[in-house]
Amino acid sequence: MTAFADLSELVNRMTGGNSGTPVNVPFYKDARVGAAAAAANVAGRITSLWAYNGQPSHGATPGAVAAPTNATAGALRQTNPGGGRQLWCTGVWATGLVAGTLTLYDRLLHIGGLSGTVTTAQTVGGSLTRYATTTSPGNEIWVEIYTAIGGTGTTVTASYTDQDGNAGQTTQATAIGGAGFNEAQRIIKLPLASGDNGVRAVASVTVLATTGTAGNFGVTVARPLAVIPVPAAGIGYVRDFVAQQPGIQEILTDACLAWTWQANTTTVPQIHGGVQLVER
Secondary structure: OOOOOOHHHHHHHHOOHHHOOOEEEEEEEOOEEOOEEOOOOOOOOEEEOOOOOEEOOOOOOOOOOEOOOOOOOOOOOOOOOOOOOOEEEEEEEEEEOOOEEEEEEEEEEEEEEEOOOOOOOEEOOOOOOOOOOOOOEOOEEEEEEEEOOOOOOEEEEEEEEEOOOOOOEEOOOEEEOOOOOOOOOEEEEEOOOOOOOEEEEEEEEEEOOOOOOOOEEEEEEEEEEEEEEEOEOOEOEEEEOOOOOOOOEEEOOOOOEEEEEEEOOOOOOOEEEEEEEEEO
């Protein structure tokens, strides 16, 4: 990873000097999934925008485990850097129909087709192609619901390999099923074992007891990159990573950039904005 020598170098590249090739990648997310309205949000809960209609495109429900890239439908579809350079995010802006919080993340691995009624370990597997070994601190495990599971509350855990390569670690038991934890497009983050701060692989996921309906859920390994508040309906907000914390964000080659939404209301969001990128 190569940093910028100083602010003047960054400004030079942002304005096109030294082949910085700055670009603004626009995005739009509609309040629909396919031909239907998206499921109502739950205030304070995290919603996946992966399947939401929009630009560049919506993501499909995954089947077998896979490591998505910038060519995967649903990704932001940014162009990879050329000439051995690295891509960096210098800022993000967004505005929407309702207030809430956007998170930009790299979707490292996903699987679907898991059941809310199976109470034995369901295999995840697969291999990360980004942030896979010593760079794994910061990777998270998410349960992502594609078709609503049952209304009976229970808990879920995952067996994973931690940031140091220790296999057989178990996440802390987390609520799944029931109102707020069973709707389509819901994301449920699984807290890692005490002392862990990253994930290299996920072996399996286990639902303790049936939720009452199989539905369709999956596991996503994700790398959060930037948080963008949308403070009120119709009011845009800009995150400038050059002048503000946490500083410019590295975007790995082939990154599958996607969005989550933490709702401030039950109203389904409509959001548009842009991501500013520059090469180094």
